[in-house]
Amino acid sequence: MMEDINIFKLLKSTSTSGDNSELYPKKKYKNIEDVKNDNLTKHDMVSIISTYIEQTGLISHNIEGFDDLTENGIGRIMTEQFDINKVFKNIRTQTPQDLLRDSYQVMFKFHNVKVGMPIYTTYSACQFSYLFPSRARLTGLPYAGQITLSATVTIRANYKNGQVEEKVAEISSFPIGSFPIMVGSNRCHLKNMTKSGLKEIGEDPTDMGGYFIMKNNEYAVLGLENIRYNSIHTHIVGKKSNEAIRTEFLSQPGGAFENSSQIKIRYMTNGQINIEINSTKLTKKRLPFYIIYRLFGMTSDKDIANTIVFDVNDNSIITQNLLQIIHTAFHLADENFKPLIDILERRQIIQLTAERVHKYIQDTAYRNNDNAIQYANEDLLKTLDLIFLPHMGKSAESRIRKLKFLGLMIRKTLLVHLKILPPTDRDSYAGKRVHGSGVSLAKALKTHFNIIHIKSILGAISRELKNNPWESITENTIIDTFKNSLTASDLNKAMEQSITSGNKTIVIRRQAATNRVSSNQIERKNILNFYSALRTVATQNSGNASKQTERADKMRRVHPTYLGFICIIQSAESGESVGMQKQLAITAGICSAGDSVAMKLYLLSDPDVYILDDVSLDRIPKENLSFIYVDGELIGYCKNAHLLVNRYRMLRREGRIVDPYTTIYWKSITNEVEFWLDVGRLKRPLLIVDNNLEQFDEVCKQAFNNKKKIPDSIQFTQNIRLTKDHVVKLVSGAVKFIDLVEEGIFEYITPEEQENCLIAESIDELFRNKHNLYLRYTHCEMEQAILGLTALISPYANHTQPARVTMSTAHSRQAGGWYALNYPFRLDKNRFFQFYNEIPLVKTITHKFIPPNGANIIIAYTSYGGDNQEDSAIVNQASADRGLFAGLFFKYEMIELENGEKFCNPDALTTKNMKPNASYEKLVNGFIKVGSTIQFGDVMIGRVAKINRGKMSGNNYLYTDRSIVYRLQEPAYIEQVIETRGANDEQFGIVKLRYNRPLRTGDKMSSRSGNKSIVARMVQQSDMPFTQSGMVPDVITNTHSFPSRMSIGQLLETTVGKICAQKGSLSDGTAFLPVDHEAIVDEMIKYGFRFNGKERMYNGMTGEHFDSAIFIGPVAGQRLQKFVLDDEQSVAGSCPTDATTGQPLGGKSVQGGLRMGEMETWALESHGSMFNLYEKHHIDSDGRVLYVCRRCGNSAVYNEFRDIYQCRICKEFADIAAIESTKTANLMREELAASNVEMTIGLKRRQFEKYG
Template sequence: MTVLIKHNLHKVFVNGDWLGCVQDFGSFLDRYRHKRRVGEINMYTTVSHNIIANEIHMWVDSGRLIRPLLVVSNNMKDKDYTHEKFRQWINFKNDHVKQLRDGTIDIDDLAHEGIVEYISPEEHENTYIAFEHDRFKQHLKDPLHRYTHVDIPQGNMGLVALTSVFANHNQAARLVFQTNQVKQTNSWALKNWAFTAHKDLYHQVYNEDPLVSTFAYRHIPPMCTNAIVAISIYGGFNQEDSLIVNRSSVDRGLFDAAHLTYDKCDIEQNEIVCRPDPSNTSDIKSYSNYEKLVNGIIPEGAYVQEGDCLVGKVAKMQKGDMKDPNIVYTDRSMVYRHKEPAYIWKVIHTQNHDDREMVKIVFQTFRSVKLGCKFSNRSGQKGATGFLYDDTDMPTTATGIKPDLIFNPLSLITRMTTGVIFEGMLAKIAAHTGTCPEATMFKKLDTDNIASTLKACGFNHNGTERLYNGMTGQYMDAEIFIAPIAYQRLQKDTCDTVYANSISPTDALTKQPLHGKRILGALKAGSMETACLSVASINFLQEKTHEHSDGINAYVCEKCNSRAVIANEEKNLWKCNNCGDLASITKFSTSHSSQLFLNEMAGMSVGSKIHMKKATFEVPE
């Protein structure tokens, strides 16, 4: 180490392996960073300098966090340079913006031209970054602020995170929630969804582009609905994250969705596809309905319920297995076992991995909004349906507009999703002016301009309106915020989660209950459920064995621990035969049988004393 310091040498590491040393570390760093910008080495290469340890680290492995930054150039290498002539600039021009919008170039093309550079966290300590372009423009001629890069705020986020509107105005955790919830949204996941078979494919019928869009929404299909949302308590069925939903809007198709799934049936070589004949077939499923089969297979468009046969097939029995000479086949049909009725969307004839015939039957179930269905806005605020009001019971504005959803204003306090308010105000303006406001995070928001535009459209500056109570017809003495807000229906339907069962099948080996809704399996009892059941059991035992049995209240003197006391609560008389008026009488709960036992002992000249102690809870170590 002393030799390295003496000769001013710097170690060079590549992916953590020491390759050698360099003396002129400055020119070495400049050379390889220039190679990265002109494309001679990979643009994702990290070139970092540890000044304290005199080490240069270069990383080219995968799995590193990187983000794009705009490269800053200056004139410090000019021959006639002075501090008074200092200038710095970025090479990202308006022409590049137009080409990016047209799709003729992408950000990787800018990286090959040296306009954009990918930087990892290891290299941050060697950079001086302007956090926004406006700050950079303030120091274009300031030699004390020699920036190396200009930050691209949206470049720190992924495409999923950029679907959140005004995320910089919301709590940070809401952005994390939105990135998870947007993946669970009902949408058009595939363009060929009608011709393929997928497990648990959720498809929303009526999708809309949001009135207030973001950068990411230009590159993904519509996945939300512009619902009229009011922020009010209105009866209290929207406590916390619950939502009051307009039943009439649901009847008109609001958030209607379809669920697609499939079952497959392999056709073995010794099996025949047909409708089983009870006269020559054994093991006929008595609970199944074979009447809907056409040539042994359920046709497309058929309505099926639990127990309906989907694929009828029989296998010829071996001679040794025949107990009746007339019974020559055994039934191996596939039956629809789902609780929810469905329509046969598609029947696909294909082959499995063994090149044997296989039939895939795709089911479609219609999913309208019910109690418990979950929704989310693009600010990460999730809510479940708490109640469905008829259209006549919903509040209405002076112009006759009724909200589709009502959520509680108290939920804004803890969630801190002010982006919802901004989205609603801009959506009102967009609906009246025909514009498409931009709501990508870190975009500047002029609240004064929004307020003045709302006034010009005939609304209050804050987006609130006076409503009439739909139940009483009276004027509601409050200004209620109402606006169109884009909501996403999540893949969390009540019919998928509601399930109850008393007795379940058991495993043949372990004899333990099986799990699964489809096979009528058992429900898991977790630690919280076990604790709740134990508390309820203790209270039940106390009630049945004490209160509803021989439970009584007895009295004892705490000074002499004797039961020889006189106690009359009605007349407020308390006396101990041993201590007299100085006694300290205490009432306690016990059983009559225990007192009878002590009395019988006293009749045999065996005394007893009862020591009282206050009940305390001890925390185990």
């Protein structure tokens, strides 16, 4: 196992003769003054980003992480994490032999682990077939592969006389359950298939995968934020607590698939320093810090203090303050550990501690048994070796190293208390990791496998040993017991539930378990929305984060460490998800785990590095030594940390010794050098800036020594090594991006290391300060890299109000487009496929990776007839008739047959409960005919259930009707009818519906600049305004939206688009590219337009020209998938009401009504519809009929269904009247009555008309 490697022993065994030349940079670079790249522009930076994405992919981090799990992770989890060794006390006393045995030891190891590819069973043919994603979507089968493994089971009988008898069983390959397979991964059938092959099986050839298929839906496992393992996190606790400072540390040895162990250090307000170790083997008790030291053999208080202050003889203020706190803490403990304060004898300390923290010790039996005491003592030390800071080692040899590290943790805790060090920034990405699908699913698998299989196996073997004599247990008995306890279906359900339930708590075998996977169902509204879902980063427990606290507000804000890694624009507009669902920046990715063992060996063989065991603690402050960590493990010290860091960064740039994705971070405030190769680090490429500072300094020194002027022939120069030739070759494919990394032009930076960087904000900024000695840079930014793929779709986004760009990210993700090219072969619910989509005249970098969503439309910015007030728009009816924003809308109805049901055409002679007012005429073999049009009241699926003949009551009916009737007013076309079977051979039928959805009044549109509008009116083309050239706009938008929304990017897009339309070319409107306004004006004049793009227009209804010129031009418009037709289906004169409140229900799912908000109320008021308002607000929503007795004024009992009307007071003399009242008034009467206040109602006396 990787974590059991003693790196210090390994170093000694592999030590060489001392040649360390490999540890120093060798590559000679061209003088930076000779690099000629003044012709580089910001457009070249966009080209580099574009080519980088083409070569690395947008979702490669998802697939790489999952492949690592299936290729290596699952095997390591099963073989290393589940090495089971359990002891059961013998409780059998039936035979004399049973009395001789003391206990049984059960051990089993797994090996030969394999993860298969997705298959399914054809029950009719009893054979296995390959399961492709298309069939998984259609049938609801989980796209999962079988996990098989072998096991070696060993059972030992321990006799009271010391004799041991052993029985071993080898279990050959057996399945334990299925594991979800990511589409596009190495375990997917689509991997490496050609485009023609994908088309043949009904798959989209442009689909890159990265998602899972469960229950007929696609799911994306989100990147989940986690705190960094093996890192000290110190926080100041609130004033209401008795804790002053709390330090948390998650220790994880090895790679991403190992188990972790948590410890907490608390500095209490009364001066105590406590340590809590979270482990199932120990009770959660807070140990005084000195107890841990004494358990590990360090009993001297001076030695303990030295691990914290490094030198107790140091007279500095900091050391003296620390010593004062430590001295106080040595004499404090909780009540449980007070007897141990003055005990220094190690064996006694171990025994007394074991009594207090060991989970299974019984005091009365334990203290009288020397063997039990010895066993408990040894078990405590073994347990602490395994769970206390395991990243520093798991053997007894590593105890002193652990104590040194513990002292360092306590030191940082106290320095935060003394306000010398700041507390850990919870929101900084320097202290976070993003765990993708590979790590998240590994955590879920470990949890579910332990609950479902390990506990079942141990329980089954324990029962077998209890119920049967040892002599009767054979190898076959062990194998049968082992296999019979396995329930693969439970693991299938648990893993499926982990993905489909999001981040909610799930139930496994009636046990609630925290879901370790954060996922979302993918809504394929368009391809951009699909990519956005796969590049989402979620914050843990975001659903429980309240907006009402200061912490909840702070965690949602943009943090400076987001820059370049997390898009600073995209977020939910409102609700709990604001700032909690983030998006990766366009060049950002997630690192896989590197080889930390090799890195440690290189560092420990470096002559500038002092090995941890060889350095006395007092040397640290005396020689100002820096601490060196690799993946959080303290391995040694060094002098001149900045030189060591610079040297290893140069080795990384040369591609030697150091992995290109290694994080090398110098934390100057604590004088620590950190090397990180763990999984989950965010990475991004940055241009390296070199300079000639050394040569310039040498010339300056010589001139100063010779008392001469600095020669003009040399000046300070800083520059990047990228040239125009590099860009041309990269775009043409002659070189790969990795080649530029190996040449030292680019390097990958993580959030920690970015804190050591001085980054020029753009290439122009770098060139302006090329010779500025006082403003030196280490790297150069590519400006577009700070935004995500979705935010970059907005043209000239840096000219638009940021909040409006945030809205544009939401609009672009719900715009109509081509959500999948294989849409005819898919089953999608509520999906819109737009017919005509055009590449925008003003495109951005995003359009290179997604198909277009929308069309170029001519927009006139003016008020026309008053119908486009606020955010409304007027649309040319002729444009809609020609197919503008028109498309198809898909739904499906799926019915699963229950026991005794079948699909057929119900026969009225043998079937009862036939649907009234329903038409069965279009049914063919139980399903509506493909190609027919379905109307309201038509039966879609004919389904009957067989009646139990014992309950026929003498009639001739054999079946009862359970058919599905179409209940929508909108007619639909029957696209497809499918009758198939599911995962458990259940039969079900599917009817796929297709709707024609042209643009109509009430639908929503938007531009890519976040300017949304609702179609207020469709106007005939003859009534639309037109220009002098006869051009008629498609849409008229109100100009008053621009001063408040400040979407200046749309105005620029309109102007530039007007020029592009005349030139017949496309323009690049990617954010941060320079805009030459004077050149735009010159182009406008060149093509005969006014300088500001305005034109004279004429009223289509009168033919007169407008008094002012109108701004008009082409814009890329989008139709949002919020259809007024769907809302119309839920509008009715009446609806169900709530049984408790009596209020109308809301929402389409319950056939409820629409909520009337403030704006709807104002609209009705403006039209003078006050009686309508009164009816809706009072009569329909709150109106009640109240029955009151005229004689006594009390409420009467009434039941209108059974015609019961009576007064319990007046009885037969009652005179009951029905009066109009409200729920509010009635509720007040009932609450007064509950308060013992009687309220009677006085009614007018009856009045009778006189006749004659």
